[in-house]
Amino acid sequence: MKQPLTLAGIAAGALVVLLILGSVVAVALRAERGAGLGAADWAALRFTLWQAALSAVFSVALAIPVARALARRRFRGRGLLITLLGAPFILPVIVAVLGLIMVFGRAGLLNDGLAALGLPAVSIYGAWGVLLAHVFFNLPLATRMILQGWVDIPAERFRLAAALGMGPAAQFRLIELPMLARVVPGAALVVFLICTTSFAVALTLGGGPRATTIELAIYQAFRFDFDLGRAALLALLQLGVTLAAALVALRVAAPEAMGAGLDRPVQRWGLPGPVVDTLAITLATLFLVLPMVALAARGLPHLANMPPEVWAAAWRSVVVALGSAVLTIALALPLAVAVGRLRPRAARGLEVAGMLGIAASPLVIGTGLFIVSYPFIAPDRLALPVTALVNAVMALPFALRLLVPAVARVESDYGRLAASLGLSGFAWLRLVLLPRITRPLGFATGLAAALSMGDLGVVALFADAEAATLPLQMYRLMGAYRMQDAAAAALLLLALSLAAFWIFDRGGRADADA
Amino acid sequence: MLTLERLRLTREDFALDADLAIPQGARVAILGPSGAGKSTLLAAIGGFLSPRSGRILWDGKDITGAEPAARPVATIFQDNNLFPHLTALRNVALGLDPTGRLSATTRDRALAALRDVGLDGFADRKPGALSGGQQSRVTLARAMLQDKPILLLDEPFSALGPAMKAEMIDLVLRVAEERGLTVLMISHDPADALRLGGLSLVVADGVAHPPRPTTELMDDPPPALRDYLAR
Amino acid sequence: MKPHALLALGLMAAPAMAQDRPVLTVYTYDSFVAEWGPGPQIEDAFEAECGCDLQFTAAGDGAELLARIRLEGERSEADVVLGLDTNLTAAAKETGLFTDSGVSDVAWDLPIAWDDPTFVPYDWGYFAFVHDAGFDAPGSFRALAESDTSILIQDPRSSTPGLGLLLWVEAAYGDEAGVIWDGLADNIVTVTKGWSEAYGLFLEGEADMVLSYTTSPAYHLIAEDDDSKEAARFEEGHYLQIEVAGALAASDQPDLAQDFLAFLATDAAQSVLPTTNWMYPAKTPEGGLPEGFETLIQPDEALLIPEAEVPAVRDAALETWRSALSQ
Incomplete structure (x- = not known):
């Protein structure tokens, strides 16, 4: 029987729901006084939705030409570029913001260039700054999702189009547009959901209290007002938005896996000249890579002199990242199997449960876990395991988006054969499922590890002196005026995140047979 | 009947x-x-x-x-009859033992079945390295072992x-x-x-x-x- | 051992168990316990005389520290809380979790008289706008508002200096605070979550001035041998931040907790603070201030809203701030 995996999947879904809703309930029950939601909170909701919607639209609109260019051109370094595309997404917010400032800020490269040309300076602050940063974070993700749509178009369609003498415009209308109609709404909704929990980016680049998001309002309720009731209400509001959007996302056929086969360009005939594609790839690369190069250049000279504690923190972060990646997969794999086997309604419910983490407030989860665990164990002893767990729940939606379609494909290709042979349970897992999904599995593991590595998350709430992770240590360095050491720590963090991502992603590819 | x-x-x-x-x-x-x-x-x-x-x-x-x-019943499907990541031998052995364990007896019987369908010496190849006809033979060898x-x-x-x-x-x-x-x-x-x-x-x-x-x-x-x- | 058991062990940050010595648990903010912060030196110095094991637990910043103590209530492991400031002490006392410090008769070197029975001050500083040397900085909020000087500030809802600025303008201008904020709105480049972000942006050249402390230039001067940073002196006076520690009533080590609070006023602790926390010591140690501190500006007047008034003033000031900057 394959039943044990399905049951494990249902249990994983229940665990996630329990963790997220349970922590909200724990916070609400601990509330002393409640002011309820005020006008400012509703304004925060409006701003949150507005900036998330615009960020999604811009990220996806800009991702389409980039994905198309990547889909149909071959060039040296294409594989490396696609790996690098993962980088902004896994950067800690503060690092990414500083990187953007070095390029687009008042004294950044862009304005230096404009000044040299005698042109007026542009400002990164305000609504455009928020959008710029969110596009920086999410353009790569949107590109990868849409690129997958392109790669999944059977080559025969383009062959047929060429045989019929279709020009690029007709190919776009008849082949590519229907694919985009299927893939783009899902990609946009994923970006939308990610942006709904934005806090530091929106505030720092938004230029003031206009740019107050729900997450900031939660933080304020917790830290400034110590109004746990309002914090819980706001967290529920945020989850409600996620839930609604996630249901829509699943209905409009969210995009397929973004792991498999991206290194294979789509074979095309009768392409237009390469000018547009070259421009799209060059601009996207500059936009995404320049801030990282600027960060690296800032940190490199100081890498050797970093305090030894930073290295200790780096080691701790690596352990947490690995633990978090293992946990993510342990949750995602049975969930993906169960989603494929349950009746459609139950499957959708389970998938939504797995998606909840995308917009759960880390602060509320952390506080809730703190309240629940406090009577039993000193919270600082739990700092790292809790960080790993919360990071795993946050990474779960991305792992699910990768694994659900991959597992479904294996089930549809080999489910009958396995059933007729009596292959089931762990034999099925070991002999068929795992070997058939190494690519998306490697990609998901790498993504989870990298996301966890860069996340400041809940560790700050629990940590004692000896349990600082690398992002926390970097933040401490900044807080002690030691910006150069912090830049070096940021570089180390960037390198470790990329390395974790790259190793797992490659590991998944190495063994993949036809 | x-x-x-x-x-x-x-x-x-x-x-x-x-x-x-x-x-x-x-x-x-x-x-x-x-x-x-x-x-x-x-x-x-x-x-x-x-x-x-x-x-x-x-x-x-x-x-x-x-x-x-x-x-x-043993079924041979239109396609996807073999697991592409497993060798011919292991694919055939699944007909005897669906847990995927390869005991000495299982191995001998699977090799004999491969020999029987004319695939002596192909045991360690994966399906991708076999022709269409050879793949069909591997499938048939497995069906035989399912007995x-x-x-x-x-x-x-x-x-x-x-x-x-x-x-x-x-x-x-x-x-x-x-x-x-x-x-x-x-x-x-x-x-x-x-x-x-x-x-x-x-x-x-x-x-x-x-x-x-x-x-x-x-x-x-x-x-x-x-x-x-x-x- | 199985791999996952190893992993679990690796994740468990088991603090070193002290044999036989009583444990004093001190909750503090995050930057205090960093290896380059005051924590390690203070721990060594106190352990040398107390025969105890001093353990720090860190939680975010001062406000998060208070939130955590409120969450834990009387069951808290903490014996001492170190890192609240004068803007938080009223709320802290209201919890009823703190007890008398037992520290009195100390000749504090504070700009104001200190006779609080509960909280012991350990360092202090003035908020100020920091700029590059040679920049012609405005000398008051009014001058700043009229100038085209660009500034970076922190959000009062998420940051201690941000709240300090809010109360600074409030203390200096009272009912006119809203007008000042209206005037400042076009000077503000952006509002960051915390001090680190704002200071980082300032060092990247994003604004002419950043909200920080009068002591900030001392860091650059002493630690980096860089005299290029200065603080602007405002004629309205500067708002004061006094950082304090207090003992918890439910502590199982009340004597040790009082010893520690008393220890904070000694030279052994006070001499550590200026060059690790980059603040003024609450009681100047025997050897005086470190070389370089004499170059710092001295405000004409120290502003401080009495702690009891802070909660009400704070909420009203936040509304003023929000509506002025949300235009």
């Missing part, structure tokens, strides 16, 4: 009725136009589709609700050339002969049915008709088959 007792199979906008019996050791070609429900019929016998009503019996024993692996009295073939050889296909059908016949198997094979090609000898079962217009001797059927085809054969 394989009995389909007032069987009714449904998919979204499609229904198929079957009320027939196939004697043990028979070799039955399943003929009929595309979309008539040939594969649906095999899926029901193989255990991949629950009938709306009716029963499936083998030797008088009701197997309608049994798991695919618990049925007296089930009924062998279902869902057009597994349609991608092979005529000579190769004839060769494979002969191999199936030899194996069936040796083991007294009951064979049901879907085909588009009347030549396959004739080569298989024995009976033919026509699926058309929502009904699976009881099998009749193939030669007799070809000499005097019923209307549905006549249209299909374009005679």
Whole structure:
């Protein structure tokens, strides 16, 4: 029987729901006084939705030409570029913001260039700054999702189009547009959901209290007002938005896996000249890579002199990242199997449960876990395991988006054969499922590890002196005026995140047979 | 005796009725136009589709609700018959031990089965490194080891050339002969049915008709088959 | 051992168990316990005389520290809380979790008189705008508002200096605070979550001035041998931040907790603070201030809203701030 995996999947879904809703309930029950939601909170909701919607639209609109260019051109370094595309997404917010400032800020490269040309300076602050940063974070993700749509178009369609003498415009209308109609709404909704929990980016680049998001309002309720009731209400509001959007996302056929086969360009005939594609790839690369190069250049000279504690923190972060990646997969794999086997309604419910983490407030989860665990164990002893767990729940939606379609494909290709042979349970897992999904599995593991590595998350709430992770240590360095050491720590963090991502992603590819 | 007792199979906008019996050791070609429900019929016998009503019996024993692996049936599908990441040997060994363990006995028997289908020395190749005909042989070797009295073939050889296909059908016949198997094979090609000898079962217009001797059927085809054969 | 068991062990940050010595648990903010912060030196110095094991637990910043103590209530492991400031002490006392410090008769070197029975001050500083040397900085909020000087500030809802600025403008201008904020709105480049972000942006050249402390230039001067940073002196006076520690009533080590609070006023602790926390010591140690501190600006007037008034003033000031900057 394959039943044990399905049951494990249902249990994983229940665990996630329990963790997220349970922590909200724990916070609400601990509330002393409640002011309820005020006008400012509703304004925060409006701003949150507005900036998330615009960020999604811009990220996806800009991702389409980039994905198309990547889909149909071959060039040296294409594989490396696609790996690098993962980088902004896994950067800690503060690092990414500083990187953007070095390029687009008042004294950044862009304005230096404009000044040299005698042109007026542009400002990164305000609504455009928020959008710029969110596009920086999410353009790569949107590109990868849409690129997958392109790669999944059977080559025969383009062959047929060429045989019929279709020009690029007709190919776009008849082949590519229907694919985009299927893939783009899902990609946009994923970006939308990610942006709904934005806090530091929106505030720092938004230029003031206009740019107050729900997450900031939660933080304020917790830290400034110590109004746990309002914090819980706001967290529920945020989850409600996620839930609604996630249901829509699943209905409009969210995009397929973004792991498999991206290194294979789509074979095309009768392409237009390469000018547009070259421009799209060059601009996207500059936009995404320049801030990282600027960060690296800032940190490199100081890498050797970093305090030894930073290295200790780096080691701790690596352990947490690995633990978090293992946990993510342990949750995602049975969930993906169960989603494929349950009746459609139950499957959708389970998938939504797995998606909840995308917009759960880390602060509320952390506080809730703190309240629940406090009577039993000193919270600082739990700092790292809790960080790993919360990071795993946050990474779960991305792992699910990768694994659900991959597992479904294996089930549809080999489910009958396995059933007729009596292959089931762990034999099925070991002999068929795992070997058939190494690519998306490697990609998901790498993504989870990298996301966890860069996340400041809940560790700050629990940590004692000896349990600082690398992002926390970097933040401490900044807080002690030691910006150069912090830049070096940021570089180390960037390198470790990329390395974790790259190793797992490659590991998944190495063994993949036809 | 394989009995389909007032069987009714449904998919979204499609229904198929079957009320027939196939004697043990028979070799039955399943003929009929595309979309008539040939594969649906095999899926029901193989255990991949629950009938709306009716029963499936083998030797008088009701197997309608049994798991695919618990049925007296080995199936060779149209495609995806082999796991591409496993060697021919391991693929074949799964017919004996679905936990994937490779004991010395399992190994010896799997190697013998490969030898039997003419694949001596190919044990360590993965399917990607085998020709279409060789892949079919590996699948057949595994079906032999499953040691089930009924062998279902869902057009597994349609991608092979005529000579190769004839060769494979002969191999199936030899194996069936040796083991007294009951064979049901879907085909588009009347030549396959004739080569298989024995009976033919026509699926058309929502009904699976009881099998009749193939030669007799070809000499005097019923209307549905006549249209299909374009005679 | 199985791999996952190893992993679990690796994740468990088991603090070194002290044999036989009583444990004093001190909750503090995050930057205090960093290896380059005051924590390690203070721990060594106190352990040398107390025969105990001093353990720090860190939680975010001062406000998060208070939130955590409120969450834990009387069951808290903490014996001492170190890192609240004068803007939080009223709320802290209201919890009823703190007890008398037992520290009195200390000749504090604070700009104001200190006679609080509960909280012991350990360092202090003035908020100020920091700029590059040579920049012609405005000398008051009014001058700043009229100038085109660009500034970076922190959000009062998420940051201690941000709240300090809010109360600074409030203390200096009272009912006119809203007018000042209206005037400042076009000077503000952006509002960051915390001090680190704002200071980082300032060092990247994003604004002419950043909200920080009068002591900030001392860091650059002493630690980096860089005299290029200065604080602007405002004629309205500068708002004061006094950082304090207090003992918890439910402590199982009340004597040790009082010893520690008393220890904070000694030279052994006070001499550590200026060059690790980059603040003025609450009681100037025997050897005086470190070389370089004499170059810092001295405000004409120290502003401080009495702690009891802070909660009400704070909420009203936040509304003023929000509506002025949300235009």
